[in-house]
Amino acid sequence: MRESALALTVLLVAPPHGALAQQPIFRGGVEVIEVDASVVDDRGHPVADLRGPEFAVTVDGKPRKVVSADFVSLRPVEARPRNGDPQTADSAFSSNASSVLGRLIVIAVDRDSISFGEGRVATRAAGKFLDKLRPSDKVAVVTVPHDGRSAGFTSNHKLVRDELDRAVGIAHRPRRTFNIGVYEAISIFQHSDSRTEALVINRFCGTLRGMAAVECESQVRSQAGQIAEEVRERVDNSVRGLRAILESLREVEGPKSLVWISEGLVTEGASAELAEIGRMAAAARTTVNVILLDAPLADVTEAETSPSRREDRELETRGLEMLAGMTRGALYRVSANAEYVFDRMEDELSAYYLLGVESLQSDKDGKRHPIKVSVGRRGVTVRARQEFQGAPQRAAKAETVEDRLRYALASPFAITDLPIRLTTYAYQDSNSSKVRLVVAAEIERSGDMSPDMGVGIVLIDGDGKTVASSLQRATLDAGDGARGPVLEHLAAMTVDPGTYTLKLAAIDDRGRRGSIEHPVNAWQMSGVPFAVSDLVVADVPQQAAGGLRPTVEARLTKGQLAAFMELYSDQPNYFGTVQVRVEVAKDLSGPALAFAIGQLEPGKDARNSGVSALVPLGALPPGEYVAHAIIRRGDQKIGELTRPFRLVASAAAAVVATPAVLSSMLTAPAAFRRDAVLKPEVVGSFLDALDKGRPALKATTTQVRSGRFDG
Incomplete structure (x- = not known):
């Protein structure tokens, strides 16, 4: 079971160092201890209008001043396009400046406590619970014991749902020659309950005499001990799983919610372990909400039901009630209507209060201090941790750049010390059937910021597996981005076609970090009738041999837009009737303001x-x-690509590309034909642009539209 605990730890986050005990922080010049507290009404709705004076806090049984009480909503308003709104091309790149913090939720299924084949009612309801979460909510799923199939924190809720569908119970009631209930076995073995022992012995040995009776009594005691030890082993497995999860979550910043799905937890003799779980949950800022499944009335794998079924169930339920109570959570009983339970829990998880409680020097003695939070308002329930442990400030363990990059890449949410924007470009790999993925990132540059950076990249597939990763120290290129000075970084990798999530993290020479997440679609380009690469737009290169450099968002300064893309087909001579028209518009749905016909250049x-x-x-x-x-082939439109850019030069500052530069990008131009240039569809877009940008020329453009060019 040690390997299972380690696997759970690695699953959630790879911590760079051991966490220290909670330290007091300073708020408004006063040293305070931060305490998370949930306050809900009788329907489970968060109470949002409490003020600091309404909270009462005691530490070691003595009143303590509440310096601040901030209501924190975990249901951020996320930008969603409304019907009828103009579309934008912002989805072409991602920015950590606009990232939205959501909730961190771990769903853990204690399979060893759930009857064989059971649990689907809860896991299916949990799947519907996922449908109510926002894209910014990150969810992880683990199973105990760990079966090798789990998902770390992800916004890919479909992946989590698929893993939950596979999580079913594997437990059997302890079976021996004698049908002894769990309650009976624990009473006999752990509590030396002579009355229960006599009743059980009489049930199995009452008709025996002499040595047969003595041997029967010995077997009853032995089997009671075996059953009690088997139950204890299962409890130990559950506790180890909880410890591993909470140890991992301690390294993740912010409040977390752990949803523990179980059929029961017999904690006789394990109260000390549960108390430790409560302390670990407080240190990890994690609330444990328990989903208690109904045990089936009859188990098809069992010939007989437990003779102490009611008492067994009380033991299993009491343990989970203790777990929820010690971890600032609640226990929800599930029978048929599991969806209602998850709906209520989702509501309770949507907000909490962050209390700043004044800290005293005595809090730093390294001992555990009981803490109690209450409010004077009637009809509400307060859930807060029951103790905290302070410790003197210690020197942090030295971390390498690589350590900090790994930690940033493992963080469920974006880190924003360094503002980062990122996009990707997909092309057919020239040497295989795979996709060549180009990553373009830019970091906002301020002052004398050094271009020397640590950069880490992780590419995760749709199953949550890492398929490519790199950690490196690099000197980034200084440039002028579309929105100001930046440091630019380019990377490339070859991947199988598919959908991915790309995470990039960077750290500068001052230790400031940034991280970002970007969805990637590396579509199939080889062996298909038609496929197209991503579109690159850029300024015209300065040198004849200069190519177009992929950027996050092109910044055009020369009055011209250079565009490049690649077309692929498994059919010979497919491109004979293909035409590509590159248009420029104000947004995705706006009219063309300028255009050019692309020149096709044969590939290899x-x-x-x-x-x-x-x-x-x-x-x-x-x-x-x-x-x-x-892209059109004959009269049929077969594709369309878009890419945003920013024009920063006026028409007067436009620089026309030299013939040498043009020849490096395009095929030889055709002979000039006046009648072709003056076609209405060619001239019309320029006249539309003039009407829009220069209203004073309306009379002139009207004259030109009529076909009069005589001044």
Whole structure:
């Protein structure tokens, strides 16, 4: 079982060092102890209007001043597009500056306490509970004993649901020659209850005489001891699982909720272990809410039911009640309507109070101090930890850059000391059927910030498994991003087609960290009738040999947009009638303000082609725009790509690309034909742009639309 505990620890977070006891913090110049407290009404709804004076706190039985009481809602308002609103292209990149903190929830299924094949009522209800969570809520699922299939903190709630569907009970009632109940066995073996022992012996040995009776009595006592020890071993497994989870959660910042799904916990003789669980939960800022499943009335795997069934159930229930009470949680009984229980629990988990309680020097003696939180209002329930343990400040263990990067990558939520934006570009790998993934990241640069950084990347597949990772020290490139000075980092990796989550973390020479998460779709590009890469947009390169550098968001300064993409097909000569039109619009649904027809350049064989385009932007004012690449084959539209960019130069500052630069990007231009250039569909977009940006020229553009070019 030691290996199972370690597996649970690694699952949730890989801590860089051991955690210290809770330290007092300073708030408003006063040293305080932070205490999480949940206050709910009789329907389980959080009470949101309490003020500091309404809270009463005692430490070691003596009143203690409440310095502050902040109501913390864990249901943030998340930006969701409304019907009819113009779409934006912000989803092309991710930013940790706009990340939303949600709830951290661990769902743990104690399979060793749940009857064989049972538990689906609760796990299915838990799946519906996931549907009510927000994308910012991170959920992990573990099983006890650990079976090797679990999910760490993720916003991929489908993955969590799939794991829950597989989590069913594996427990059997202890079976021996004699049908002795758990309550009876513990009474005989642990409590030396002579009355219960006599009743059980009489049940099995009452008709025997002589040595047969003596041997029967000995077997009853022996089997009672075996049953009690088997039950104790199961309890130890559950406690070890709880300890491993809480030890991991201690390394994760902020309040957490652990949902413990169980059919019972017999804690006779394990009260000290439960008290330790309560202390660990307080140190980890974790509330343990218990889902108590109904034990089946009949077990198809059992020939006989327990003769002390009612007493057995009382033992199992009392242990879970103690667990919830010691960990600031609640016990929810589940029979048929498990959804109601999860709905109520979700409501209770949606908010809490963060109390700042004045700290005294005596709190730092390293001892445990009982703490009690109450409010004067009637009809409410207060749940808070029952004790805390302070300790003198100690020097933190030295950490390497790699340690801190691992910790940042393991954090469920984005770290924002360093503002980071990130995007990815997908291409067909030229040497295999895999996808070449290019990662472009930029870190906001301020003052004399050093470009020397530690950078870590982890790529996680749809099953929650890490498929690629790297930790490195790198010198980033200084540049001018679309929104200010940045440090840029590019990385590349080859992956199988699929959907992934990419996490990137960075740390500078001052120890400031940042992390970010970005969804990745590496679609199939090899062996299909048609596929297309991502679209790159950029300024025209300065040098003839210069390519287009992928960036998070292009910043255009020369009055022109250079665009590049690749097309793939498993059919020869597929691109003979393909045309790509690159348009520029104000947003995803806006009209084209400028456009250019892309030039197809044959690839290494007839099954792929590069597309380059140069779109003049001289008539457009500075601002944010979206490039659209619309792909047609004959009369049929077969694809469309978008990429946002920012235009920062006015038309007067536009610089026309030199022929050398153009020749490095495009094929040789066709002979100039006046009638082709003056087609209405070509001239019209420029006139539309002039009407929008220069209203004073309306009379002139009207004259041109009529076909009069005589001044």
